[in-house]
Amino acid sequence: MQFLRSAYERFSTLIHELIKFxxxxxxxxxxxxxGSNLLTFGVGLGPIxxxxIxxxxxxxxAYVGNRFWTYRHRQQSGLAREYVLFFVLNGIALIPPMITIGFRTYSLGMHDLLSYNxxxxxxxxxxxxxxxxSYKKWVFLAAPELTEQSADGAGVRPHPEVKAQADPLTTR
Known part of the structure; x- marks a missing residue:
């Protein structure tokens, strides 16, 4: 039971991020x-x-939900920078669906709803x-670790509140 509790404490930030994401x-x-189905089969726009759109x-x-809910505890590097980077990365992530939809439509000649979906x-x-x-790596950056002087004068240690928010995959 203690193992599960310590694992949850170590990975709680990651678990909550994954659920919200x-x-x-x-x-x-x-x-x-x-929207894609409505535009393709309802409005008659091309599948790509x-x-x-x-x-x-x-x-x-997704940007608004992730910035202001999922990753609200993470450092903000400027909304304009994040927004542009977010959409560039989404543009890259749009390539696989465009390839699969294009292959289905133009190579296989399929035009039905099931194959489209x-x-x-x-x-x-x-x-x-x-x-x-990519969002965790480049858009919603981890909060910087603040430090505080220890009471016993032994040196600098991570600030307790920031340590609780640190990314568990990079915390040692």
Whole structure:
């Protein structure tokens, strides 16, 4: 039991980030899939154009949700910088769905709803792995570790509040 408690304490920040990232991502997923399907099959836009438009709307929602909820405890490096970088990374993460949708549409000649959504799902899954890694690495940076002088004069140690927020994968 003590092992589970210490593991949770060590990884609690990561666990909470993953849950919040997943919730924001799930809502963005619905916005992306629903919008893409609506634009492709309801409005009649091309499948690639529909995917780009729905991704832009979903990414805007995801940025706001991740910045102000999932990663609110992380350092802000300037909203303009984060926003631009966030969308550049989302543009890169859009490549896998565009490839799978394009292959399904133009190489296989499939134009049905089911194959469209399967192609979207495969591409989005690949893109999501990239986004999870890249957001933490370049957009929502870890808070800098503050230090305080120890009472016994032994030297500088991490500030207790910041240590609790440190990324457990990089904390030793």
């Amino acid at each position: 997943g919730l924001v991502g799930a809502i963005a997923f619905v916005i992306d899939f629903g 154009k529909s995917k780009v 729905s991704t832009i709307v979903a990414a805007t929602f 399967i192609a979207q799902a495969v591409g989005v899954a690949i893109g999501t792995l990239f986004r999870l890694w």
